[in-house]
Amino acid sequence: MLYLNECALLCALGSDVATIRRRLLVEAESGLEESSACSPGRMLPLGRVKAALPPVDYLPLPLRSRNNQLALAALAQIRPAVDAAVARHGAHRVAVILGTSTSGVGETEDAIAAHVNTGELPQGFHYGQQEMASCAELLARELGVTGPAYVHSSACSSSAKALASAARLIRMGLVDAVLTGGVDTLCGFTVAGFSALESVSDTRCHPLGEGRKGINIGEGAALFLMSREPSAVALCGWGESSDGHHMSAPDPEGGGARIAMAEALKRAGIKPGDVDYINLHGTATQQNDAMESRAVEVLFGLDVAVSSTKPFTGHTLGAAGAIEAAFCWLAMQDDNPEGLLPPHLWNGAPDPALPGLRVAGKGARLGRPIRYALSNSFAFGGSNASLVFGRTR
Secondary structure, three states, X not given: OEEEEEEEEEEOOEOOHHHHHHHHHHOOOOOOEEEOOOOOOOOEEEEOOOOOOOOOOOOOHHHOOHHHHHHHHHHHXXXXXXXXXXXXXXXXXXXXXXXXXXXXXXXXXXXHHHHHHHOOOOOOOOHHHHXXXXXXXXXXXXXXXXXXXXXXXXXXXXXXXXHHHHHHXXXXXXXXXXXXXXXXXXXXXXXXXHHHOOOEOOXXXXXXXXXXXXXXXXXXXXXXXXXXOOOOEEEEEEEEEEOOOOOXXXXXXXXXXXXXXXXXXXXXXXXHXXXXXXXXXXXXXXXXXXXXXXXXXXXXXXXXXXXOOHHHHOEOHHHHHHHHHHHHHHHOOXXXXXXXXXXXXXXXXXXXOOOOOEEOOOOOEOOOOOOEEEEEEEEHHHEEEEEEEEEOO
């Protein structure tokens, strides 16, 4: 079995696990704030990390980016445990597998703006800052590990796929431990891109709701130490599919989504009725919510508790799979014996055209610990990933 021994997390809800747990499970308090930082002249709800971040001026220029600052901040939360794993297994037996979709694109935006004004690129800019592998290269360098180090960049499924890849490396016997997860950073590029698709809401998103207008965008990082050493939560199964229906729109029948969820259940060795909670991809776009709700109904029926946590954080794109996995991890720890569920923040008005999924409201709980949770991540181009987590004690 593959265990998630440690979890590091920072996002719009806070910069440490305890704060995020409280705001998510107890207070049900969104971290989104109005800002025009990534959309000049247009105020939008954004999920911004507000904590002071570690310096990167000591690093080679290609590794200096805000994205890598978030990665370092997350690593610091679990650094002693990761260092201990490296000492125990050896540097060559530890891997770093991450997901991202932006890397240092924000630094490129700033450099281009400076070039427009001065005719020159800033001395502090290097094209390598936007390389997708940068965050894995950085963390491997920081830890001194020599095992595999690479990045998945498949848009919104990136870090869910990173967790699946990490699990495969351990199961194949190539490594004994993996630092895995995802990191993504706000920038004008992503806000403008989703705005061009008419998918960005100017109010807080409300997945599954009538009149929903699209996503809010956020940033954040989540890292796990994965190994075979027992702990409270295990990654029991994962499923992936690539339906290739459309460059940006999902298959309206949800075929690829169903394949990913069914494969995750099969690999975990459980039935749909064993799942206590589903963390929906839940973007609040018209097409995604319609597709996903129908796919969930077909596989699970209407009795399983579901929620989308994107109204708390914004859609963190390449980091979303890892951050939402971390929310499941938080809800499955020993300090949640009543099975308090991540709630679904919305306007409370369900879209009558969608299946009536059992939405977990604020304070919703099972009355016992969560046994199994499933988390969905569905990306452009039909890149789908589902993860099943199980409580082991």
